[in-house]
Amino acid sequence: MIAEAGLAALWIAAALALLQLALAVTGIRFDRDDLSAAIRPVAIAQGVLTALAMLLLIAVFTRSDMSVLLVAENSNSMKPMIYKIAGAWGNHEGSMLLWVTILGIAGGAVALFEKRLEPRTLTATLGAQALIAMGFYAFLLISSNPFARIWPPPADGQGLNPLLQDPGLAFHPPTLYFGYVGLSVAFSFAVGALVMRDVGPAFARAMRPWVLGAWIFLTLGITAGSYWAYYELGWGGWWFWDPVENASLMPWLAATALLHSVTVLATRDGLRAWTIMLAVVAFSMSMIGTFLVRSGILTSVHSFAVDPERGTFILALLAIYIGGALALFGWRIGTVRAGNTFELVSREAGLVANNLLLSVMLGIVLIGTLYPLVAQAMGVQLSVGKPFFDKTVGPFALVLVALLYAGPLLRWRRDRVQAVFNRLTVPIAIAALAIAGIFVLAPRAGILPTLGLGLAAGLAAASVAPLWKRDLRRTPLFTYGMVVAHLGVAVSLAGMASDSAFTVERLVAVRVGQAVQVGPYSVTLKGLKPAVGENWSAIEGVLEAQRGDGAPFPMGPQQRFFSAPPTVTNEAAIKTVFDGQLYTTLGDADGQGRRQLRLWWKPFVTLIWLGGGLIALGGLLSLLGRLLRETRSARRARKRAREEADWGEEAWT
């Protein structure tokens, strides 16, 4: 029954989406505000129903109801509870349901909370959101029904890919999806604004919190995904330029650019067409990412099912939505008045440069990711990976970091080059000193990492410079947000550079009792012992690590053997200390009584994810700051209106 209820909830939600679209179209076409008013509750109900469908899917998973095909194929009654729950989205159909659920919730949230947008633009926005939802409901109900039954039900399920049996699965996909699909709101806003020809500062201020919200989730999702890959794959790498990673990076780059351009639109009424374009592009990147991952066109741990029909379906949706939005853009953008133009040396121009660089990086990642597919279609097999992206994206990233020194210190409207350099004396001096220092102390670090570390040191100073000589108590929260986010970039960059410059790697086969030196640590293999979990057994290496004369501590990397489905995975043991991580994995026996060990000492590698966390925190502070200011000014406006009314009454009597 539960599965049928879930399916029913989905069908009703789809019908509501159709109703929502019809209300929007008729409301706007025939100027019927009563119809427009009905759209909010419909959108909210749709959000509630999708959430209900998702909860019901989780329910069939937790009950291990093997008569549901999806559960039988992807779950197992012996699996720990957390993976039964998370397993609900650890497969194609479930993850698409999660996608649709978040789309529904996002639409409901806009209907519930958006008060600033001009009412008719809001109606058009919710109509656009419904139109997107309808396509994905169709996809889910026609070709990816998560609630399909199987008869007779098997005795037990086939289990979940062991690489996914990790707490990361509980958080990484939902977080990333909130970011991906949250960008649909920006897309719908852009469509609404194009339909109503309502592009201006007020529109930008209304859109900004939604973009910020999605961007925070994206940042967290990418950061968490990177750390997950780092400890789960067992080779110490944290970014692989894998197409699936690129699929999450592209919306982030677009959303980051959008976040900055929407500020120009809100503050100076410039970059009108460009901001609309970016909003369309950002969600398009989310959809392209979904297509790449879900269509099975790529083989990776993320592509659960390979089914060309589904790929074609998503590709068709992609073509309709992106093509439709671009056509609308081309048709209507002529009617949007050109925005303000800027001086060459000004905050606005700095933000234009930021957008230019981010967009170029986005374009490179997009083409680099799609190129192998294009080549394949022409009958050539080729690979595009780390060396290509390092060479092409890397330089732009460094230029962007250099720009980041000056950007926040530039004045709006007009500034003087000399004055900017005066403000930047200290950061530039720090960067130069750091580069010189690393060059002397660690000449082997390599050019790019040295440059990265030096730039990061200077950027740390430059990013807090906007607070210099300001009354810290009266500085708005969103300024702190900007400072923290930019500081996060410096921290993350320092971690990346330090990891590539100073990592020590030791790959050795050792006998029991043998000690290996890796960086400042001495690691001894004390023995091997068996270990068991709820659905796996393992061989655990009993390691003892010691730093100098410090206290020795145990570490237990494992080789795990899963029964359903039968797989071997590596479970790294990681010791985090203030200045880095000791990363150990256990390999195979070599047949001569020795065990393979892989050991890494990674100085300050944790800064990479700490920086990612800071960037997201900065976004959160910024979001809170904006909302706070708006509530305050709204309260002040209400108070003023009340006073005026009182005064009016007094004058009357």
Add this chain to the structure above:
Amino acid sequence: MNRFAILCAVALVAAGPALADTSRPPVDYANTQLSDPRQEAQAKALMEELRCLVCQGQSIADSDADMAGDMRALVRRRIAAGEKPDAIRQWLIDRYGDYVTYDPPFDWLTAPLWLTPIVLVALGLLLARRSLKRRGRN
């Protein structure tokens, strides 16, 4: 999947004789570093740029697959013998095609890929110019 499986199978079959013709060295270079740190750094850099042909988008430097191990051993052995990384890469490309390297060689087919950054910057500058005030007009 089918195409990929076939490719993998072909790669495996092709790899067999190619990797087996040298007799197994005393050291297991698949999982043991070279003693000279400079050579090891060279080998490591090259391994990170080579694709594990049977894996799901991993380099041979971070894969558990047997074939990745064999390829690591091959890279280290040849580096130890004094061969240049580029020569080893070329040798592998000749055997397995461009698919094996993550650093696609520049030719008529990859020219659009490698020229992307320049084209994008030019386009971007053209677009950005429109949002800037003309000199002298203001």
